[in-house]
Structure formats: structure tokens, C-alpha cells
Amino acid sequence: MRLEIGNFYVKDIIFGDRLSLNDGILTINKEEALAYIREDDRITEADLYIAKPGDKIRMCPVKEAIEPRVRLDGRGLFPGYTSELAPAGDGVLHALKNCSVLVVGRHWGGFQDGIIDMSGEGQKLTYFGQLNNIVLVADTNEEFERHEQQKKNDALRRAGHKLAEFIGACVKDLTPEDKDVYETTPMIRRDAGIEKLPSVVYVMQPQSQMEAMGYNDLVYGWDTNHMLPTVMSPTEILDGAIVSGSFMPVSSKWSTYDMQNTPNLRVLMDAHGKTINFLGVIMSNLNVALEQKERAAQFVAQIAKSLGADGAVVAEEGYGNPDADFVGCLVALEDAGVKTVGITNESTGRDGHGQPLVTLDEKCDAIVSCGNVGELISLPPMETVLGELQALARDGNSGGWDYDEVLGPSVREDGSIILENNGMFCGDQVVGWSPKQMMEF
Amino acid sequence: MKKVILYVNQFFGQIGGEEKAGVEPEIHEGQIGPAVQFAKELDGIAEVTHTIICGDNYMGSNTDAAVAAILDMLADKEMDLFLAGPAFQAGRYTVACGTICKAVKERYGVPVVTSMNEETPGVDMFKKDMYILKGGNIASKMRKDVKAMANVAKKLLAGEPVGSASEEGYFARGIRHQAWRKDMKPASERMLDMLVRKLNGEPFVSELPIPKIDRVPIAPAIVNLGEARIALLNTGGIVPVDNPDRIQSASATRWGRYDISGDKELRGGEYKTIHAGFDPAAADADPNVITPVDALKELQKEGVFGSLHQYFYTTVGTGTTESEAARMAREIIPHLEEDHVNGCILVST
Incomplete structure (x- = not known):
């Protein structure tokens, strides 16, 4: 399979008459874009903003991030989700780089939503603090979940995916500044030189622990709770085959933007033929019942072994309960003779004394660890808040609270906030961005 | 100075x-x-x-x-x-x-x-x-x-x-925090380095050294259950609907205890779960599915065990650190000892 991504680097974003990209300046016709968003009659209120690195802007509650792109063959960006089911991973797409579409609730947040700051100490706590962002702030008529702590955020998330596609269309007929080509060959038909290198699989454990539908990550529109581990091409992941869900404290989550760009996959593909023979992806999931966890781990180990993998990398989208799936999968692979590296975050608590993962095993001897969900973070007020800051304290955000006799509420009257890292939008960046590391003190 | x-x-x-x-x-x-x-x-x-x-x-x-x-x-x-x-x-x-x-x-x-x-x-x-x-x-x-x-x-x-x-250059104190690496090397590159070293049998340093696991031995069985006093505890977040102790829905640091003496029952609408890690519908409709006060009172009547401790104890398990959980247990245990509780049922979710 061959995926070609033509890159268009966005230097600035402005509102204007015509959706276009000129010399790195992305112009968006705001009314036209909003009219498109309002075609979904669930959207009751919508506005667009621009948030760039250095702006004194805080966003809350952030629900999703998507890279604007267009497929040159007319296929939708997210087959089986916002467009008809079709294969991904092959072909040419154009992408607006250094740029994302963010979706922010106008009022209401929940357990799974997050914070992004565009300047100050908070800027580096999410990947999106360094991007040029098009920010959709909107509300919906989804009354059934208005006051629910767990929200599907279906209308808002879909609006974001569609907006990313709408904006990405402006570079369909332009020539990219440069391109990245990701090419895979059949696993069993590779050059002798490559065959000599140790072979590696990348095991993804996307978040799929909600038994009710509508919350979990989707693969080609299929709820990842309803699947057993299977083999995928890395180019499918980079081409919209998987979209993010709406469950799990947000610092542990992988947004759709993260999936579209998964740095771990790109690093493995770059190393292919040099230091490793990268076989491909085993798409697993995260489960609720112990037997489901063990079944998934057993499938992963069997597939890795059947493919002849010497090594594996396992990445977990979550912490707490899913640590059992993560550790179980690492142990199953090691037991099958596959040398394995894990990537995760930890929950050592505010004082750093807590046990890092819910369960541990001495076989997990190679782990890259990207953050502490319980790290206490204080951030000063921002001049502008997009959304509603009270959502952090009021709506059951996993990193916020409305009352604490020592710390006070998460949201203070002057607009400063105190929260756990749990509430920073996709902050732990287990997909591979993370310059953060857990360290001993 | x-x-x-x-x-x-x-x-x-x-x-x-x-x-x-x-x-x-x-x-x-x-x-x-x-x-x-x-x-x-x-x-x-x-x-x-x-x-x-x-x-x-x-x-x-x-x-x-x-x-x-x-x-x-x-x-x-x-x-x-x-x-x-x-x-x-x-x-x-x-x-x-x-x-x-x-x-x-x-x-x-x-x-x-x-x-x-x-x-x-x-x-x-x-x-x-x-x-x-x-x-x-x-x-x-x-x-x-x-x-x-x-x-x-x-x-x-x-x-x-x-x-x-x-x-x-000091000895690690058992405290782990997130910090920014001086070289800002992303996790993806750290992963590839570690992987290639492990595959090639070269030395590597895990970012999460596995600590010794703190195993709790299983307690001896209660000899005479018919006379034993039993207490009910849970990490499933069952609280009176107004959550009077303001127990957090995740990463809990707080706990509460609620009176179930006499003929008190746990009814949906009066009690609910504030746990954010599972679908709350069943527990909100009938809190006894997590804290089975109804079944325990029935068993007590049948003489299966002696008596039920006057309160049930609640916190939330999702995201709660092991150190905070141990601290809460140390706070709860004196109440159980004071009432001569012989055995506990700790319901997880």
C-alpha cells in the first residue's frame, strides 16, 4: 500500500471572503463555514475563532481535534464515519500542517473533555498549544446528555470532522510544498536485506471500554468495543481509518489528529529497512471484563507469533483499569517470545508516591512513560476563554472539581485554574509526541 | 543570609x-x-x-x-x-x-x-x-x-x-513525577531507541522501573460466621443523592460512611453512584447491585452471620492512587475496630 501525504504548512489563519490557502495564509469564510456546520439541525449555536501559539487564549471544554485534509480521489476523510465505507491507506491526500480544527463546547463539558492554553506555562501541556487552530465553539440540542457526566458529544465531534474536511478541500488542486510517502509491502515478500532485520509489530489499544455505544473509538465506523484484535496497515491509521471517541480522562486520550499523525507509527516506518523490519499494526482494544482482556491479549500474542514478530510495541489509550489490558498484553507477548516495549502514562498521584500502574509485572522491563495523570497544575488567568471555564469545575471533568477544602474550586473568580493533569487535552501524548517523561525524585 | x-x-x-x-x-x-x-x-x-x-x-x-x-x-x-x-x-x-x-x-x-x-x-x-x-x-x-x-x-x-x-545525583525517594526532558526528545524516538536496543540485546533503561508489588496476604477464614459482625465497604461510589461528603468521581481522596441501621433500605433516587468509570444506570436504579444491603439484611435474618455494622463506607476507585487508597483505609479501620467488626465485604466495580 502507498499513502502519499502532500503537506501545506499553515503560517497564519484569517477570516475573509473566500476559503483559500495563499503563501501559508489560510483564509476562511466564517459565515460559509458556519452555515455548513448548521446543516446538522442538532447544532443550536455555533461560532468560529482562531487560536494561535502565543495568544492569551484558554479553551474549555475541548472535545476533539482533527487535521484538515482532503483526499484527491474524492473519498471521504473518515470512511464508515462521516462518509461511506471505503478502504483507507492507499492513494494521495493533501493535509494542512501545523493546523488543527478544535471543537469546544459553548457551555457544557464532561468527564472526558479538556483544557488547552495557547500561551504561558499551560501551552506546553498539550500538543495543540503549538498549532494554528481553527476553533469551533458550539452547543447542541442533545438534551438527553446535557447534565450527564459522560457525554457522547456526537453532534459536536461530527461537526469537527466535517469542518476539517470542508476546510481541507481548499488545497485539493494546489501543489504541496513537500510530501511524505508511506509505503508498505506484503509482510512475506520482502527483500532479503530487510528480512535480516528484526521484525516488529505495533500494537494499538484504542479506548473501547464503554459498553454503551457512541462513546468509543471507531475503526471504519465500527465500535472498537465490538472487535477482536486484527491486522491493519499503518497507512490505514494515518489515513482516517480510526477516529477518536469520547470516553476516558482526556490527558490519556488520543484525538483524531493524534491518530492521523501517530508519531510512533511514522518513526517505525522511517526505521523500516534501516534498523527494523516493520511488519505492521495489530489493532487491539481495551476491555471491561477480565476474560475479555485476556482474550484480546491472547489474540495479539498469537497474531504476533504467527507473523513471526521478533519485537512489539504496545501503546495504551488510557490509565487505571486499562492498565490491566496493557500489562496483560505485554506479558502475553513476552511469554510468546516477542521482545516488547510499552508506551503509557502513570497515575502516581499528586504526591508522586502512588503505584504507577494498577497492575505490574516484572516482564514489563522496557516502558516509555509519558506523564502523571494526577500531577497538580496551577495556571494563571487568560485574557480570553473560548467555551465556558466553569465546565472544568461544574461538569465532572476528570481533572477538575467544584470543591476542595484546601485547594478551593478548580476555577477561581479571577479566571486562574487548578486541576490535575487528567484534564489537559490529550496531554500525555502516548501516541509519541510527548517530550514529557516520568522521572524519579 | x-x-x-x-x-x-x-x-x-x-x-x-x-x-x-x-x-x-x-x-x-x-x-x-x-x-x-x-x-x-x-x-x-x-x-x-x-x-x-x-x-x-x-x-x-x-x-x-x-x-x-x-x-x-x-x-x-x-x-x-x-x-x-x-x-x-x-x-x-x-x-x-x-x-x-x-x-x-x-x-x-x-x-x-x-x-x-x-x-x-x-x-x-x-x-x-x-x-x-x-x-x-x-x-x-x-x-x-x-x-x-x-x-x-x-x-x-x-x-x-x-x-x-x-x-x-541523589537516590530515588520512591516519588515519581512528570518532567520535561532537557533534550525534549519525543516519546516516539525514545521508544524506537529502547526497542532496537532490546532487540539487539543491548542495555537499555526503562522509564518505569517495576517496583516491588505490595501483596496483602489473604486473611484467615472467620471461624464462627453465625456470630460475626460484618461491615460493607465499596469503591463503587454509592452515596446519598446529594453526595454529602463531596467524594470525587475519579482520583478520589475522600470517603464517607452512611447509616444502614434498623430497617433502612437503599432505594434508587435516595442513593446513587458518583463513580465516573462505568455506566451508572443500573446502580442508580438500584444501589443494592453494588452495596447489597438488601441481601445482607436477609442473610442476617436467616442467621448466616451475626450482625451488620451500622454504616457502609464509600469511596471511588477509578483513578484513585494506591497511596490515597491506603490512607483512606487507615482512616476507616479505627471505626471498624471500635465496633468489633470481624469481617468486611469490600465491593469493587
Whole structure:
């Protein structure tokens, strides 16, 4: 399979008459874009903003991030989700780089939503603090979940995916500044030189622990709770085959933007033929019942072994309960003779004394660890808040609270906030961005 | 100017060698032995006002008396930080440094810094309680070890954050926090390096060294269940609907207990779950699915067990750290002991 991504680097974003990209300046016709968003009659209120690195802007509650792109063959960006089911991973797409579409609730947040700051100490706590962002702030008529702590955020998330596609269309007929080509060959038909290198699989454990539908990550529109581990091409992941869900404290989550760009996959593909023979992806999931966890781990180990993998990398989208799936999968692979590296975050608590993962095993001897969900973070007020800051304290955000006799509420009257890292939008960046590391003190 | 006091043994205090190891603690104004170099390193930041000297044998055999005497000596002294050593590979001296640092920290609340070689008993005994710099094995490493101690001391005196154990060179204290790498190397590249090294049989360093797991032995069975008092606890977040103790929905640090004596029942609408880690519909409709008060009262009537403790206890398990959970248990246990509870049912979710 061959995926070609033509890159268009966005230097600035402005509102204007015509959706276009000129010399790195992305112009968006705001009314036209909003009219498109309002075609979904669930959207009751919508506005667009621009948030760039250095702006004194805080966003809350952030629900999703998507890279604007267009497929040159007319296929939708997210087959089986916002467009008809079709294969991904092959072909040419154009992408607006250094740029994302963010979706922010106008009022209401929940357990799974997050914070992004565009300047100050908070800027580096999410990947999106360094991007040029098009920010959709909107509300919906989804009354059934208005006051629910767990929200599907279906209308808002879909609006974001569609907006990313709408904006990405402006570079369909332009020539990219440069391109990245990701090419895979059949696993069993590779050059002798490559065959000599140790072979590696990348095991993804996307978040799929909600038994009710509508919350979990989707693969080609299929709820990842309803699947057993299977083999995928890395180019499918980079081409919209998987979209993010709406469950799990947000610092542990992988947004759709993260999936579209998964740095771990790109690093493995770059190393292919040099230091490793990268076989491909085993798409697993995260489960609720112990037997489901063990079944998934057993499938992963069997597939890795059947493919002849010497090594594996396992990445977990979550912490707490899913640590059992993560550790179980690492142990199953090691037991099958596959040398394995894990990537995760930890929950050592505010004082750093807590046990890092819910369960541990001495076989997990190679782990890259990207953050502490319980790290206490204080951030000063921002001049502008997009959304509603009270959502952090009021709506059951996993990193916020409305009352604490020592710390006070998460949201203070002057607009400063105190929260756990749990509430920073996709902050732990287990997909591979993370310059953060857990360290001993 | 900040003020610092240093503890040394009889040898480094220039009283004498092994023959003087029994000397009782004494305090001197000014700097003796390593204190002179500490004063140079801390010049402009702090002065080393006093040197305390104590024989290693005296500290080892008369620990309580030695510690009490030194704490008394410090009672009227101004002090922003306390130093001990460096102790190198001298076994008794490392234990003495750890002992006195821990006592001073607890009594006077000032930061303490010491240094020992990794081969000594003091390291494992005290590394969780203080900054112990990784010291040399012989006294010729004095200059280097004093400098390393002074570097950490300077940060503590200035109220600046102390870097990670590997950056500063101290023994890890069992505390793990997220921090930014100086080289900002992303996780993806760290992963590939570690993977290739592991595949090639080369040494690599995991970012999460697996700690020893704290296993709790299974308690012996209750001999006479028919007379036993049973208590019900849960991490499933069942609370009265107004959540009077404001227990958090995740990463809980709070717990509550609720009266279920007499004919009290748990009804949906009066109780609910505030746990954010599972679908709450079933537990909100009937809280007994998590805290089976209905079934327990039935079994009690049938004489299966003796009596039910008057309260059930609640916190939330999702994202709650093991250390916070242990702290909450320590707070709950006295209530159970006071009521002579023989057995507990702890419902997880």
C-alpha cells in the first residue's frame, strides 16, 4: 500500500471572503463555514475563532481535534464515519500542517473533555498549544446528555470532522510544498536485506471500554468495543481509518489528529529497512471484563507469533483499569517470545508516591512513560476563554472539581485554574509526541 | 543570609579515629572539617553557623540519647537547612547521618541533605525520607561529594525545584513525577531507541522501573460466621443523592460512611453512584447491585452471620492512587475496630 501525504504548512489563519490557502495564509469564510456546520439541525449555536501559539487564549471544554485534509480521489476523510465505507491507506491526500480544527463546547463539558492554553506555562501541556487552530465553539440540542457526566458529544465531534474536511478541500488542486510517502509491502515478500532485520509489530489499544455505544473509538465506523484484535496497515491509521471517541480522562486520550499523525507509527516506518523490519499494526482494544482482556491479549500474542514478530510495541489509550489490558498484553507477548516495549502514562498521584500502574509485572522491563495523570497544575488567568471555564469545575471533568477544602474550586473568580493533569487535552501524548517523561525524585 | 548546620562524626570532626568513636555529641560555633568546604560552596547564599560532632559508636549504641541531645542543642539555633556527612562507605556513619537528618527534619521541619555510598546500609534505611546524594567510597571524594550536596542545598535554600534523581545525583525517594526532558526528545524516538536496543540485546533503561508489588496476604477464614459482625465497604461510589461528603468521581481522596441501621433500605433516587468509570444506570436504579444491603439484611435474618455494622463506607476507585487508597483505609479501620467488626465485604466495580 502507498499513502502519499502532500503537506501545506499553515503560517497564519484569517477570516475573509473566500476559503483559500495563499503563501501559508489560510483564509476562511466564517459565515460559509458556519452555515455548513448548521446543516446538522442538532447544532443550536455555533461560532468560529482562531487560536494561535502565543495568544492569551484558554479553551474549555475541548472535545476533539482533527487535521484538515482532503483526499484527491474524492473519498471521504473518515470512511464508515462521516462518509461511506471505503478502504483507507492507499492513494494521495493533501493535509494542512501545523493546523488543527478544535471543537469546544459553548457551555457544557464532561468527564472526558479538556483544557488547552495557547500561551504561558499551560501551552506546553498539550500538543495543540503549538498549532494554528481553527476553533469551533458550539452547543447542541442533545438534551438527553446535557447534565450527564459522560457525554457522547456526537453532534459536536461530527461537526469537527466535517469542518476539517470542508476546510481541507481548499488545497485539493494546489501543489504541496513537500510530501511524505508511506509505503508498505506484503509482510512475506520482502527483500532479503530487510528480512535480516528484526521484525516488529505495533500494537494499538484504542479506548473501547464503554459498553454503551457512541462513546468509543471507531475503526471504519465500527465500535472498537465490538472487535477482536486484527491486522491493519499503518497507512490505514494515518489515513482516517480510526477516529477518536469520547470516553476516558482526556490527558490519556488520543484525538483524531493524534491518530492521523501517530508519531510512533511514522518513526517505525522511517526505521523500516534501516534498523527494523516493520511488519505492521495489530489493532487491539481495551476491555471491561477480565476474560475479555485476556482474550484480546491472547489474540495479539498469537497474531504476533504467527507473523513471526521478533519485537512489539504496545501503546495504551488510557490509565487505571486499562492498565490491566496493557500489562496483560505485554506479558502475553513476552511469554510468546516477542521482545516488547510499552508506551503509557502513570497515575502516581499528586504526591508522586502512588503505584504507577494498577497492575505490574516484572516482564514489563522496557516502558516509555509519558506523564502523571494526577500531577497538580496551577495556571494563571487568560485574557480570553473560548467555551465556558466553569465546565472544568461544574461538569465532572476528570481533572477538575467544584470543591476542595484546601485547594478551593478548580476555577477561581479571577479566571486562574487548578486541576490535575487528567484534564489537559490529550496531554500525555502516548501516541509519541510527548517530550514529557516520568522521572524519579 | 540563610543559616546551615552540619553534622559530622568524630573522625571528620577532627577529634580522633576509632578510639574516639564513643564521644558524646558536642556543638561548636563555626566550621570544622568538611564544614569549611560547605561554607565556600554556599558562599553568598548561606553561612555554616555550627558544626555538630558525635562519635559513630555513641550514636549507634545510644541512639535515643544522642538524638535527644542534638535536638536540644538545635532548639535555640536559627537554621534553614541541616546537612550531615558526606559519609562515604562508612557503615555506622551513614546510619548516623540518616538517623539525625530524619529526626531534625521531623522536629524542626527544615530540609536535610546527606551523602553516602550505595553499598552502605544507610541508603535503604533512609532514602525515602531525605535527599541522599550518591557518594564516593573513600574520603578522597570529599570535594566532589560536598559539591553535589551543596548543589541540592542551594536549590532547597532558594526555594527552587530540585531536579530529578538522575539529574542531581541523589537516590530515588520512591516519588515519581512528570518532567520535561532537557533534550525534549519525543516519546516516539525514545521508544524506537529502547526497542532496537532490546532487540539487539543491548542495555537499555526503562522509564518505569517495576517496583516491588505490595501483596496483602489473604486473611484467615472467620471461624464462627453465625456470630460475626460484618461491615460493607465499596469503591463503587454509592452515596446519598446529594453526595454529602463531596467524594470525587475519579482520583478520589475522600470517603464517607452512611447509616444502614434498623430497617433502612437503599432505594434508587435516595442513593446513587458518583463513580465516573462505568455506566451508572443500573446502580442508580438500584444501589443494592453494588452495596447489597438488601441481601445482607436477609442473610442476617436467616442467621448466616451475626450482625451488620451500622454504616457502609464509600469511596471511588477509578483513578484513585494506591497511596490515597491506603490512607483512606487507615482512616476507616479505627471505626471498624471500635465496633468489633470481624469481617468486611469490600465491593469493587
